[in-house]
Amino acid sequence: MVARTVVGMNNYGQSTVEWTVVSTGIGPLLLAATGQGLVSVVFHVDGPVREKALGQLRDRLGTEPVESASGLLAEPIRRLSAYFAGELREFGLPLDWSLSTxxxxxxxxxxxxxxxxxxxxxxxxxxxxxxxxxxxxxxxxxxxxxxxxxxxxxxxxxxxxxxxxxxxxxxxxxxxxxxxxxxxxxxxx
Missing domain, CATH: 1.10.10.10 (Winged helix-like DNA-binding domain superfamily/Winged helix DNA-binding domain)
Known part of the structure; x- marks a missing residue:
């Protein structure tokens, strides 16, 4: 998997969201995580889809993405890679449910x-x-x-x-x- 990582910052300069795009057997996925856990997975993230997804994250979570490498997504990336390789059956990741009610x-x-x-x-x-x-x-x-x-x-x-x-x-x-x-x-x- 190839990944690019960006961290969102809130109005107080604190990092709140990290996102990355990973290549998978079903196409590129955008992953986003907060300190609470994985918060979003988006399919088929070509340029326009990625920009729309980031805009929605920005609006819903109140963040403005900036480039960084804080590491919130290292474990989700590792586990998704293992899943797509047929080596993982349960993700066992912490999840942030704030985008669902x-x-x-x-x-x-x-x-x-x-x-x-x-x-x-x-x-x-x-x-x-x-x-x-x-x-x-x-x-x-x-x-x-x-x-x-x-x-x-x-x-x-x-x-x-x-x-x-x-x-x-x-x-x-x-x-x-x-x-x-x-x-x-x-x-x-």
Missing amino acids: GFNRQVLRELAAGVPYGTVVGYGDLAKRVGQPAAAQAVGAAMGSNPLPVVVPCHRVVESDGGLGGFGGGLETKRQLLALEGVLPEPLF
Whole structure:
């Protein structure tokens, strides 16, 4: 993985957010972390997508990125590299949930804790797990708002009829992640 790191500064000159772009088997990912943990993962971060993601982080977390190498992302980078090499099944990273609230946060925390590597869960089943059995569509919306895809594995949530459902990183990316975890077969060509 190739990484470039930048640290955000708040209005008082204290570092608050570090971000980096890493190359992976599913394309470049933008990772961002605070002192509390990993806060954001963004797919397909070419120039315009990266700038939009950084603008959103700046707006939501109140930071202005500046170049530095504080090291907040060293462990997430190492673990993502191991995951994509097929050597890691559980990230075990501290996560900063500040970009998710309410029902969405509840669903995402259940997903992170209760749907292990190599398994899938239906939207309706996940709704039942959080005590809202009629909220399958709301679970879908929570997946779409996931600020930590791959690490909080929304790719493991599928339709009850066996369909893949949606995915913010694109269905091909979802297929690749599920194939990496052995849920789907690798494509023949």
